[in-house]
Amino acid sequence: MLKLFSLGSAVVGLSLATLWTPMAEAQEATMQQLRDCAAIENPLQRLVCYDKLVAGDGAYTPARASQVNDKEGAFGREHHVETQDVPNEIHLQLASVHENALGKLEFTFTNGQKWLQIDSVAWPRPKQGSYFIERAALNSFMLGREGENRRMRVRRVE
Template sequence: MRLTLVATFALAISSQAHANIEQQLANCASHTDKLDRLMCYDALAASVKSPVPTQLPAAPEATAVSASAPAVVAPVAATTAVAATSPQTVSSVEQEFGLKKKSAEEDELRLYAEVSSVKKDPYGSLILTLSNNQTWKQVGTERYKLKVGNKVYIEKGALSSYLLGTDDRNSTMRVKRLN
């Protein structure tokens, strides 16, 4: 009985707090000036305290923060402390961010062959016969010029597709094997 009473009381308080936050959000949304509306949202976000999902290692700067400060301050201070302790690691990570790295293993997954013949089907798609007697047909509609004697590679693409390209170009075309 006591547990039910405590659960009901906690639910009532949380629903009132939720309604209060919705009311404050509606109040912030009613501001016509962009800066005032943003300041209202920022003040509302600062007033709402949410637990930090991950615990970062404590830094000397993080211990100086008072308990009344928002919970967001500690992780930011901790990440700056980590960055200050290992600037070489962070700078190398930043330098390599977004670069596509090709490994030797990816080159091994390519099938290299020479083009023996180039034909077009009635719809304009290329039909290629390679030096290893494989026949491949262009799936997409993109334009890709090939001549007899060109050295091409075929590699596995996304979703069980295959890409045909050459080493001297930065473009590929999607193909499927006919035989």
């Protein structure tokens, strides 16, 4: 009986040791991933990183500012990618404008950016010409025409 108990204890001990080793390695990988998440400066991206780790979706790698070709291309996209040194205002040439089904204006500029009116300010049909988009409060943006004192709240769609 004592031999049987000793043999059972040895088998259980070896089984636990075998099971414990991969868990320790997995735990170390998780600790490294947690350190990587903690190093992310953007609070929203850091939260997404932690959520992906908990869900078991694998390592999360945030988009870096190097993926954005130029500062003007990053304007209005701060909530999508991590950016640095973006300007407070950009100047654009209007390529086209049309009204969507909700009566809001959709602007397309010559650099390929598309912006959508989000407020209810009534503007006369915009003319071709030089426009600017400036950063406003609470991560919003205002569209204005050069030489006019009118502004319209917009958000970037593309």
